[in-house]
Amino acid sequence: MRPLVDAQRAVLAAVKRLPVMAMGLREARGLTLAEAVTAPHDIPPFPNSAMDGYAVRAADVSDVPVVLNVLEDLPAGTVPRESVGPGTAVKIMTGAPMPDGADAIVPVEATDAGSTTVEIRERADAGDHIRLAGGDVVAGTVVLEPGIRLTAAHLGVLASVGAAWPHVHRRPLVGILSTGDELVPPETMNLERGKIRDSNRISLRHVVEEAGAVAVDFGIAPDDPVVLRRALGHAAQECDLVVTSGGVSMGEYDLVKQVLGELGGVDFWKVAMQPGKPFAFGDLDGTPFFGLPGNPVSVMVSFEQFVRPSIMKLLGSAALFRPRIAGTMTQDVVTNPAKTVFVRVATSNGSNGWEATPSGAQGSNVLSALAAADAFAVVDVGRGVVEAGETVPLEMIRWPESRTAEEALA
Ligand code: AMP
Numbered sequence: 001m002r003p004l005v006d007a008q009r010a011v012l013a014a015v016k017r018l019p020v021m022a023m024g025l026r027e028a029r030g031l032t033l034a035e036a037v038t039a040p041h042d043i044p045p046f047p048n049s050a051m052d053g054y055a056v057r058a059a060d061v062s063d064v065p066v067v068l069n070v071l072e073d074l075p076a077g078t079v080p081r082e083s084v085g086p087g088t089a090v091k092i093m094t095g096a097p098m099p100d101g102a103d104a105i106v107p108v109e110a111t112d113a114g115s116t117t118v119e120i121r122e123r124a125d126a127g128d129h130i131r132l133a134g135g136d137v138v139a140g141t142v143v144l145e146p147g148i149r150l151t152a153a154h155l156g157v158l159a160s161v162g163a164a165w166p167h168v169h170r171r172p173l174v175g176i177l178s179t180g181d182e183l184v185p186p187e188t189m190n191l192e193r194g195k196i197r198d199s200n201r202i203s204l205r206h207v208v209e210e211a212g213a214v215a216v217d218f219g220i221a222p223d224d225p226v227v228l229r230r231a232l233g234h235a236a237q238e239c240d241l242v243v244t245s246g247g248v249s250m251g252e253y254d255l256v257k258q259v260l261g262e263l264g265g266v267d268f269w270k271v272a273m274q275p276g277k278p279f280a281f282g283d284l285d286g287t288p289f290f291g292l293p294g295n296p297v298s299v300m301v302s303f304e305q306f307v308r309p310s311i312m313k314l315l316g317s318a319a320l321f322r323p324r325i326a327g328t329m330t331q332d333v334v335t336n337p338a339k340t341v342f343v344r345v346a347t348s349n350g351s352n353g354w355e356a357t358p359s360g361a362q363g364s365n366v367l368s369a370l371a372a373a374d375a376f377a378v379v380d381v382g383r384g385v386v387e388a389g390e391t392v393p394l395e396m397i398r399w400p401e402s403r404t405a406e407e408a409l410a
Pocket residue numbers: 178179180182183196197198199200201245246247248249251293294295296
């Protein structure tokens with residue numbers, strides 16, 4: 001059996017990040033920035049009011065109340081025509097440029113809100129409620145570094161500096177295919193005896209898309225070498241990465257194994273992990289191929305350990321692996337000491353810190369326990385038993401990646 005980290009290293013060495021292209025902001029969520037983006041001008045671009053109120057000279061409002069003449073009305077988006085001299089004010093809205101001569105804003109709440117004259121009821125100091133040019137970002141500074149995966153706030157920053165077509169790594173296309181004569185589509189109403197609904201494909205679609213890639217669905221392939229060969233050929237041609245489930249263990253009908261053996265380029269591994277020991281990896285005409293086991297929990301665990309980090313690498317992200325935090329097991333857990341075991345757990349964070357409780361039966365077919373889990377408690381090779389109260393690393397499977405390959409595979 002291969003140690004898990006060795007298998008992960010070998011997989012990641014074979015996966016390369018995708019080329020860079022310009023991408024509109026609406027399409028860029030979850031993609032990785034491939035360039036440093038610099039602000040071409042100050043943000044805000046001009047000094048402006050932080051409040052609805054009156055632009056005044058602080059010197060005029062040091063003794064209150066005082067009445068000033070209102071020169072004009074400045075909504076956001078307009079430009080001042082008047083400059084503020086002694087005894088005068090300009091009515092101003094949040095975001096409108098500061099008129100010349102004014103050095104403070106008096107909020108409307110501190111006035112009688114007048115239109116031709118205004119009574120100022122509270123004093124103001126120079127600089128009050130003014131947003132300076134460059135107060136957020138100074139012209140010429142780098143606002144975002146390459147390697148950042150773009151979230152909503154990052155995309156807002158890019159919009160504010162006019163970087164409407166940032167250079168990012170292209171979004172990966174990930175082909176997914178279920179294999180097995182027993183599988184029927186999830187919509188099937190009456191299950192014939194011996195058949196089961198295909199659950200892996202819908203789970204894979206969503207984990208692929210959650211990771212930031214596009215899932216390309218190649219459906220269900222029966223255990224038929226001709227059909228399988230054709231489906232794998234299409235998938236490899238159209239996609240940047242191909243994931244199948246089923247057919248890679250030792251059974252006589254494990255045809256994925258047979259067909260891939262004939263095609264060449266793919267190896268069959270026994271990884272020292274549980275669940276997910278049988279695993280095929282290699283390339284189909286240059287496209288990375290992952291043959292995951294059939295059991296639904298094995299699929300998700302193998303996906304987390306191998307496919308997801310590979311998608312992150314295709315995306316150009318520096319962080320490839322989910323975060324791990326230390327937690328306490330609330331129950332005794334006995335595992336196979338020859339393998340890295342991923343115990344499906346539900347976590348809680350209370351006065352005792354993070355605690356983890358197995359979320360159900362741990363069989364590799366028990367999808368309900370995975371659905372109830374938000375972390376894997378990772379029991380490393382050699383440990384075997386975790387007693388209640390002992391500390392164990394928790395891999396947080398709903399948190400975004402934070403660990404680089406160097407950190408995770410050290
Ligand atoms: P295999 O690796 O093909 O021998 O499959 C192992 C187990 O996983 C068998 O019980 C299969 O019926 C089940 N299985 C395989 N593919 C799927 C799927 N797409 N959805 C749900 N269960 C599956």
